[in-house]
Amino acid sequence: MRGGSADLDLRRLRSFVAVAERLHFGQAALALHVTQPALSRQIQQLEHDLGTALLIRSSRDVVLTPAGQQLLHDAKDLLAAAEAAQDRVRRIGSGVRSLTVGFMLGTDAATPLHEFSARHPDVIVELVRMRWWTQTRAILDGDVDIGFVRLPLGSERLSVLPLYRERLSVVLPAGHPLAVRDATDLAAVLDEPLLQYADAEPGWSAVWNGDPRPDGTRALPGPFFHDMEELMMYVSAGRGVALVPRPVAAVFPRADIAHVPVTDVPGGQVALAWDDDRRTPLVADFVEAARSTLPPTG
Numbered sequence: 001m002r003g004g005s006a007d008l009d010l011r012r013l014r015s016f017v018a019v020a021e022r023l024h025f026g027q028a029a030l031a032l033h034v035t036q037p038a039l040s041r042q043i044q045q046l047e048h049d050l051g052t053a054l055l056i057r058s059s060r061d062v063v064l065t066p067a068g069q070q071l072l073h074d075a076k077d078l079l080a081a082a083e084a085a086q087d088r089v090r091r092i093g094s095g096v097r098s099l100t101v102g103f104m105l106g107t108d109a110a111t112p113l114h115e116f117s118a119r120h121p122d123v124i125v126e127l128v129r130m131r132w133w134t135q136t137r138a139i140l141d142g143d144v145d146i147g148f149v150r151l152p153l154g155s156e157r158l159s160v161l162p163l164y165r166e167r168l169s170v171v172l173p174a175g176h177p178l179a180v181r182d183a184t185d186l187a188a189v190l191d192e193p194l195l196q197y198a199d200a201e202p203g204w205s206a207v208w209n210g211d212p213r214p215d216g217t218r219a220l221p222g223p224f225f226h227d228m229e230e231l232m233m234y235v236s237a238g239r240g241v242a243l244v245p246r247p248v249a250a251v252f253p254r255a256d257i258a259h260v261p262v263t264d265v266p267g268g269q270v271a272l273a274w275d276d277d278r279r280t281p282l283v284a285d286f287v288e289a290a291r292s293t294l295p296p297t298g
Contacts, residue, residue: 010082012046013075015039016054020072023062077141084142098124099282102138102147105129105228106247107270108164109148112290119289123282131227132208133199139275146274146283150208150245153273154201160271161287163294166245167267168210169259171235179258186213186264193222193240195231209243210265228252 018028019039029036047054054068064072097120103109117125130138130147136154138144151160170189172179178188190213197205205211211219222240225231228251231242236256245267249259272290274283 007049008078009046009049010079012042012049013079015042016046016068017072017075017079019043019055019062020064020068020075023064025057025062077137080143081141097122097282098126099146099286100126100128100144101286102128102130102135102144102149104132104135104148104150106166106245106251107148107150108247111293112163112272112286115293116286116289120282120285132197132204135273139273142275142278145278145280146272146286149271149273150204151269151271152201152203152207154204157275157277158273159276159279160273161290162269162271163290164270165267166247166270168208168243168262168265169246169249170262171231171242171244171249171257171259173235173238174256174258176241176258178260181260183261183263186210186262187215189241190217191220194219195222195234195240195242196224198224198226207268208245210262214264232257 015028015032015034018032019025022028022031025036025039029039032039034042043055050067050071052067053065054071056063056065099116101109101113113125117123128138128144130144130149132150135147135149136158139147139149139158140155148163149160150166151162153160170178170184170186172189178184194209194211197208200208209219213219223234225234225242228244228248231244232252232254234240235242236254243262243265244259246259246261272287274287
């Protein structure tokens with residue numbers, strides 16, 4: 001297939017994603033409010049632009065080629081970044097001053113947010129929740145202007161302002177022998193499968209799972225979980241225990257679950273993170289507002 005010299009067309013890319021996610025031209029055409037022939041032409045033109053086949057079509061099904069699988073993986077980030085850029089331009093063009101701030105569940109963002117709003121009462125602050133597997137990409141792609149994150153990050157491009165440390169709790173079934181304790185160490189759960197953060201970077205998991213343990217041993221890996229609801233279900237079913245930041249554990253009180261502070265792991269660092277290549281005056285002001293709320297050092 002010849003071609004491969006044209007720039008990516010975002011409309012064609014959106015059409016490809018619609019087909020690739022559904023593997024059905026008819027359903028994708030309905031979702032995009034276009035005819036199937038028009039959608040097929042857009043995909044064919046995209047394949048011509050890229051110089052490679054993205055889909056294998058037959059009378060019964062649609063299958064992604066390896067190139068199509070890669071493009072689907074990359075296209076979501078490209079489209080999200082394009083949408084974020086468009087939103088920023090529209091906001092600036094409308095004269096509305098706004099700042100999008102990302103946060104992770106349980107992070108203490110209230111004091112910096114109040115301080116910034118006191119300094120800039122005219123600025124609209126939009127809050128966006130980030131996950132452990134999206135925090136780095138959300139900032140790099142411009143989905144948020146600045147974010148409250150849990151270190152480490154997956155990119156050296158981001159600048160950070162350390163804020164405070166979080167200690168960990170172990171999440172257990174309410175009937176577990178350790179559930180009645182005021183605190184514990186990791187040796188007490190040595191033989192328990194430890195639930196794993198799905199899609200987390202290895203360095204991030206090592207910090208927030210206390211792995212390896214203080215004595216150098218490795219945790220017995222348990223099932224992967226994608227959110228706290230899955231974590232609680234696995235724990236209540238006896239499939240393993242989990243280490244989570246103490247503020248996060250407190251967000252999910254349940255009668256069948258207990259969380260016990262862990263004493264022998266340092267936990268992890270919460271920080272503000274931003275992309276210096278995209279640092280606006282408002283981002284710089286937010287950093288200074290957050291810095292002013294930190295306790296004095298020395």
